[in-house]
Amino acid sequence: MTIAVEFSAVSRHYGDGKQIVRAVDNVSIAVAEGEFFSMLGPSGSGKTTCLRLIAGFEQPSTGSIHIFGKNATGSPPYEREVNTVFQDYALFPHMNVLDNVAYGLRVKGVQKSESYKRAEDALTLVALADYGLRKPSQLSGGQRQRVALARALVNKPRVLLLDEPLGALDLKLREQMQLELKTLHRKLGITFIYVTHDQSEALSMSDRVAVFNHGRIEQVDHPRQLYTEPKTSFVADFVGTANVVSGALALQITGNQQPFSIRPEHISILSNSNMANSGIPNVDTVQNQMMQIAGEVVDIQYHGATSKIEFDVHHDAFTQRLMMVLSNTEHTEAQLPQVKQKLMLCWPKSRMVMLETHGND
Amino acid sequence: MMQSVVSSLSTTNTSNKTLRWLANTLYRKDNLFLLLLLTPPLLWFGVVYLGSLFALLWQSFYTFDSFSMLVTPDLTLENYRSLFDATNFDIILRTLDMAVSVTIATALIGFPIAYYMTRYGSPAEKGFFYVAVILPMWASYIVKAYAWTVILSQQGVLYWCIHHLGLMSALNYILQIPNIGGNTLATSNIGRVIVFTYIWLPFMILPIQAALERVPSNLLQASADLGAKPAQTFRKILFPLVFPGVVAGSIFTFSLTLGDYIIPQLVGPSGLFIGTMVYTMQGSVGNIPLAAAFTVVPIILVSIYLAMAKRAGAFDAL
Structure with a gap:
């Protein structure tokens, strides 16, 4: 396995003295050649800075970056075999689409006719063959996105960097472009490094995902593992939705202060548990590997295929909000619980994921 | 005392009403609003600015008698030549x-x-x-x-x-x-x-x-x-x-x-x-x-x- 991009203890700091901002803090990753690698995180988590470090727009404060085994630390963007698709496309407004796409070839000294021919091919690849003579301002957002893609791909980069490329598109178009990007990745076989804050996008498209928080990597894993085996409470919460239980309640449930997460879809309502009577039994003992807890329905939200139900679990003076999801195909409206109804919730012990405790948040 | 406060209130009410009527009319008829807005600068630009320029251009076609040092309004292209x-x-x-x-x-x-x-x-x-x-x-x-x-x-x-x-x-x-x-x-x-x-x-x-x-x-x-x-x-x-x-x-x-x-x-x-x-x-x-x-x-x-x-x-x- 060839490593396409490798970060060795890379940090990027801004400012100095007391006002130091650690945009990227001691990050080490290795992206394999041909991989679809996503960097996922909330805004300000350092994922875009990492991408800019690979592109060469920023230089690491400490640590080193290797691109295909070659030390790229300190080398300018124009000497790197990577190309970027920018978040807001960054198409040159004074050039038509064809000139935009041919730009990378022209500045590298490729003949005009040859570069136009290859630019035409790249535009065909993104299904914009007839748009060469238009100005970027005459295109829709989705079309600009494709031009930006063609402009990067025409240079045959070994690594394609995508900085939230679908962020400005509406939902339908975004889903369509996700599919096209995935197809393109399979077809070209080059490495894609994809920055996004959309966890479902990262899960559905990537071979591996790195989850960023506060400039650090929380976890790097395959999408399925990331979802089923989150290592930290941040990952559990950010990737999908999760009920993260910690502290006294965790102690009461598991006999251990260590936080754990349970996905909403794994919680179910105990069928014979109409707890209309007073004296709510709290956490129950372990029965057939099922955990049980009493809760009160606070809110029911209709989401089409599913309904989301929020519970309050009271424990001494303190209340924890839990969430569960019921399929609307298996439950009629009449079967859903009512607000303020008190119920017994349960979940299989095997679905609980123990989380690492660390001082990050 | 009370009476005067009430009457002053009612006068402000009527002046408010007039103002509101004016504002609403201008809001509905925005052409009228634009006309009001643009008339002064257009007058300035048209009369003072372009007017003087055209007066100048017009005079460039007048005749200057170098002997009597007098300008006569006989049109000629001599100045341009x-x-x-x-x-x-x-x-x-x-x-x-x-x-x-x-x-x-x-x-x-x-x-x-x-x-x-x-x-x-x-x-x-x-x-x-x-x-x-x-x-x-x-x-x-x-x-x-x-x-x-x-x-x-x-x-x-x-x-x-x-x-x-x-x-x-x-x-x-x-x-x-x-x-x-x-x-x-x-x-x-x-x-x-x-x-x-x-x-x-x-x-x-x-x-x-x-x-x-x-x-x-x-x-x-x-x-x-x-x-x-x-x-x-x-x-x-x-x-x-x-x-x-x-x-x-x-x-x-x-x-x-x-x-x-x-x-x-x-x-x-x-x-x-x-x-x-x-x-x-x-x-x-x-x-x-x-x-x-x-x-x-x-x-x-x-x-x-x-x-x-x-x-x-x-x-x-x-």
Whole structure:
């Protein structure tokens, strides 16, 4: 396995003295050649800075970056075999689409006719063959996105960097472009490094995902593992939705202060548990590997295929909000619980994921 | 007491009602609102500005009797024909020469300053540069022009600097070049270009700076990302996008130089400029028609310049 991009203890700091901002803090990753690698995180988590470090727009404060085994630390963007698709496309407004796409070839000294021919091919690849003579301002957002893609791909980069490329598109178009990007990745076989804050996008498209928080990597894993085996409470919460239980309640449930997460879809309502009577039994003992807890329905939200139900679990003076999801195909409206109804919730012990405790948040 | 409060309330109520009725009417009929808004400036622009210009143009067709020194309203093209007389045409060429030189000089000096302001300056530095660029415009133009005659004179500070740097022979060599040089800096065309450049520089820097500010930095990054070296990025991306700003600035420096009549009198070799010619013709000579015809020259030159700039694609990126 060839490593396409490798970060060795890379940090990027801004400012100095007391006002130091650690945009990227001691990050080490290795992206394999041909991989679809996503960097996922909330805004300000350092994922875009990492991408800019690979592109060469920023230089690491400490640590080193290797691109295909070659030390790229300190080398300018124009000497790197990577190309970027920018978040807001960054198409040159004074050039038509064809000139935009041919730009990378022209500045590298490729003949005009040859570069136009290859630019035409790249535009065909993104299904914009007839748009060469238009100005970027005459295109829709989705079309600009494709031009930006063609402009990067025409240079045959070994690594394609995508900085939230679908962020400005509406939902339908975004889903369509996700599919096209995935197809393109399979077809070209080059490495894609994809920055996004959309966890479902990262899960559905990537071979591996790195989850960023506060400039650090929380976890790097395959999408399925990331979802089923989150290592930290941040990952559990950010990737999908999760009920993260910690502290006294965790102690009461598991006999251990260590936080754990349970996905909403794994919680179910105990069928014979109409707890209309007073004296709510709290956490129950372990029965057939099922955990049980009493809760009160606070809110029911209709989401089409599913309904989301929020519970309050009271424990001494303190209340924890839990969430569960019921399929609307298996439950009629009449079967859903009512607000303020008190119920017994349960979940299989095997679905609980123990989380690492660390001082990050 | 109570009564008076109530009655005053009711009067404010009616005046409020009238105001509201007015506001609502203007809101509904926005053409009426636009008419109210635009009538004063359009009157000013139409009557005072264009009116005087057309009056001037009209007078350029009047006849000047050089014998009686009187202007008669007989229409003639004689004034325009006489623009092409050798002496008059020389004046036009001399002025045009200077306007082009000054425009090039201000662009060459202004661009790096504007570039530094936008791309490298911290907010504080940017503020400093703004003030530094604009501050000289607050001082009287005539004072600045006179100050330069002192600076450029043989006893002046510039000569002193050049002398102490041991560059007198270089200066003398440059001053010997025909058309550019002269006896001293103060009486040479170089001196005149220096003064014009100094005076008009803010008019070049500010439009370029505004144009640079409008270029998103990610376009420059995209260019570098696609393999363009900094010089290529400058030539193919930055300069074409900033060019409209350079053109806007050059319209100022070009037309201001074409019309100026003070600096040519104070600095540089003798010989009339369009501005000094107009000044002489309408003042001591009283030949308003020829003065008016001369006034048309810069208008035509700037129009030609704009047409050329448009053809060169200067406004494509706007």
